[in-house]
Amino acid sequence: MRHLVLVAFLSLGTSFLTSAQEPCHYGSEDAFGALANDLSQAKSCAAAAAKMHECAWGSSADTRLAPIVVAKCEKVFLRKLSPKALRGYAEEMQLCAYEYSQQQGTMYMSAAALCQVDVAVGFAADPAAASKLAGRASFDCDKAQTPLELAICSDTKLGHADIVLSRVYAGWLKNSDKEDRAALVQSEKQWLESIPKKCGLSATQISEKSLNCLRNDFELRFGMLDSCFEKVIVCLQSFNDQSDREAAAASTPNPRASFDCESPSSALEIVICADAELGETDIKLAQAYHDADEDMTAVQHKVLVDSERQWLHFVSGTCPLGTVGGIPSVLARSCVRAAFQSRIAQLQTCLLKKPQEQLPCLNDFHVLETKQDKQ
Numbered sequence: 394m395r396h397l398v399l400v401a402f403l404s405l406g407t408s409f410l411t412s413a414q415e416p417c418h419y420g421s422e423d424a425f426g427a428l429a430n431d432l433s434q435a436k437s438c439a440a441a442a443a444k445m446h447e448c449a450w451g452s453s454a455d456t457r458l459a460p461i462v463v464a465k466c467e468k469v470f471l472r473k474l475s476p477k478a479l480r481g482y483a484e485e486m487q488l489c490a491y492e493y494s495q496q497q498g499t500m501y502m503s504a505a506a507l508c509q510v511d512v513a514v515g516f517a518a519d520p521a522a523a524s525k526l527a528g529r530a531s532f533d534c535d536k537a538q539t540p541l542e543l544a545i546c547s548d549t550k551l552g553h554a555d556i557v558l559s560r561v562y563a564g565w566l567k568n569s570d571k572e573d574r575a576a577l578v579q580s581e582k583q584w585l586e587s588i589p590k591k592c593g594l595s596a597t598q599i600s601e602k603s604l605n606c607l608r609n610d611f612e613l614r615f616g617m618l619d620s621c622f623e624k625v626i627v628c629l630q631s632f633n634d635q636s637d638r639e640a641a642a643a644s645t646p647n648p649r650a651s652f653d654c655e656s657p658s659s660a661l662e663i664v665i666c667a668d669a670e671l672g673e674t675d676i677k678l679a680q681a682y683h684d685a686d687e688d689m690t691a692v693q694h695k696v697l698v699d700s701e702r703q704w705l706h707f708v709s710g711t712c713p714l715g716t717v718g719g720i721p722s723v724l725a726r727s728c729v730r731a732a733f734q735s736r737i738a739q740l741q742t743c744l745l746k747k748p749q750e751q752l753p754c755l756n757d758f759h760v761l762e763t764k765q766d767k768q
Contacts, residue, residue, distance in 0.1 A: 417448035425454060429461060438466035438517040445510050453499040453723040459506035460716040466513035470520040478524035485512045486718050487657070490667040492557045494649070495616055499723060504619075505667070506720040528552075531559030540596045541589050541607075548604050549655050554611035561615045565625055576626040584614065648672075651679035660714040661705070664721040664729055671726060674733045681740040693744070693751070700755040707758040708732045732760045 418424035418431075428448055435441035441462040449455050474482060489508035493501040516523040528534070534546035545555045562581060566574055588594075592606035614632070621628035648654075652675075654666035665671045686697055712728035715721055721729075743754035 419448075419450060425450075425457075429458060432458060432461040432465075435462075435465065438462070438469050438514060441465045442510055442514045446507065449503060449507060451500055451503050453502045455503040455506040456715070456720045456722045459510050460719045462510050463513040463716070463719070466510075466517040469517040473520050474516075474524060478520070481524055482512070482516055483718065487654075487663070487666070488553060488557055490663070490720060491553060491654075492561070492615065492619065494667055494672075495612065495669040496620060501619075502720055502723070509718075509720060528556070530555045539589075540594050540599075541585065544594055544599050544604060544607060547599055548608075551604055551608045551611065553655065554608050554615070558611050558615040558618075561618045565618055569625055573625045576629060580629045648676065650675045659709070660717045661709050661712075661729070663718060664712075664714055664725055667721050668726050671730055671733075674730055674737075678733050678737050678740075681737045685740045685744050689744075693748075696752050697744075697755065700752065703756065704736060704758055708760075711760060728760055735759060735761060 418427040428444075431448075432441050432444055435444055445455075445458060445462045450458070471479075471482075486509050489505050489512065492508065493505040529549070530537075530542075530545045530552040532542065534542075534552075537543050537546045545551050562577070565577055569577065588607060588610050592603045592610070593600070594603045594607070617628055617632045618625070649669070650662070650665050650672040652658075652662060654662075654672070657663045657666050665675050682697075682701065686694060689697065708729065712732060713722065713725050714729075715725055739755060739757075743751055746754055
C-alpha cells in the first residue's frame with residue numbers, strides 16, 4: 394500500500410527517514426518487544442520515526458508501537474504549544490483516525506497509526522510551522538466563493554472530510570505515474586462539478602440534507618482512494634459506475650457516534666470514533682438507554698443514571714484503551730464492542746424485572762453478554 398504524505402509540512406519531518414541501523418524484528422511477542430525497545434532507545438524523535446517506518450508490521454501491532462514514537466516526539470514540542478496549537482495538534486491526530494475509521498482490516502489500523510507518527514514528527518520538526526496549518530478546510534475559507542466552498546466552510550464535519558480527501562488526493566498525485574495522474578485530475582474535476590447538483594446544493598441556502606449528502610460523497614471518495622491497490626484509473630472507473638454513484642447519493646451518513654466525534658473528550662470516546670462499527674454500536678446503546686429511561690419514575694431514573702456512570706467507569710478501567718489519542722488496537726475495539734453489546738442487552742432486560750431486582754441486574758457489570766442478559 395502506498396505511503397501518503399499527508400500534509401506539505403510533514404516533508405520536514407520525514408526527509409531524514411533513512412534506513413534503520415538495527416535489524417527489524419517480526420513475527421513473535423519477543424520480536425515485538427525487541428522492536429518496542431529499539432523505538433524506546435532511539436536517540437531522537439527522527440530516529441524513532443525512521444525505525445518505525447522501516448520496521449512497521451503493517452498490522453494492528455503498529456497501534457502499540459506508534460505511541461512509543463509519538464511520545465518521544467511529543468517530548469520535543471508538546472510543552473511549547475499554545476492552547477490553540479494543542480487543539481490543532483489533537484485535531485490533526487484525530488483526522489488520522491477519521492480517515493481510516495470506515496475501513497476494515499488491521500492494515501488500515503497500521504496506516505492510521507503511521508499517520509499519527511508523521512503528524513508528531515512534523516510538529517517536532519517545526520512546531521511553529523505545523524501549528525499554523527490548522528484550518529476549517531483544505532483551502533482558505535476567507536476566500537470561499539462557490540456554493541460548494543461555502544458549504545464546506547460552514548460545517549466542521551464536511552470541512553474535515555474535505556481536508557482528508559485533499560491529502561489523500563495529493564498523495565496519489567505525488568506517487569502515481571503520468572497516466573494515473575492525468576486520469577485522477579480529470580476525474581476530480583468532473584466529480585467536484587457534479588456533486589453540488591447531485592446533493593441539491595443551492596447558492597442561497599445550505600440544507601442539512603445537502604451537507605450530509607456532500608459529506609457522504611467525500612467520505613466515499615477518500616475511502617475509495619485509500620483502499621485502491623491497483624492503478625488509480627481502474628479504481629476511478631469502479632467509483633464512477635453510475636448505479637453505485639446514484640446509490641451513494643441517495644444515502645446520507647449516520648452520525649459517527651451518539652456524541653460529537655469532532656471533539657471526543659475521553660479515551661473511550663476516541664476508541665469509538667476510530668471505528669465506524671463501534672460508532673454504530675454506541676448509537677444503538679444510546680437508543681437502548683433512551684428507551685429504558687422513557688417511562689421511568691424519578692427514582693428509577695436516578696438508579697439508571699448512577700448505574701450508567703458506574704458502567705462507563707467499569708468499561709474504561711477494564712478494556713485496554715491504550716494511549717489517549719492513539720489508534721485503538723483490535724483488543725480494545727473488541728472489548729468495547731462486546732461490553733456495549735452486553736450493556737444493550739442489560740438495558741433491554743433488567744428494567745423488566747421486579748423493582749428490587751433492577752439495580753443488582755444493572756450493576757452486574759461484565760464485558761461479555763451473559764445468559765441473564767438474554768432473558
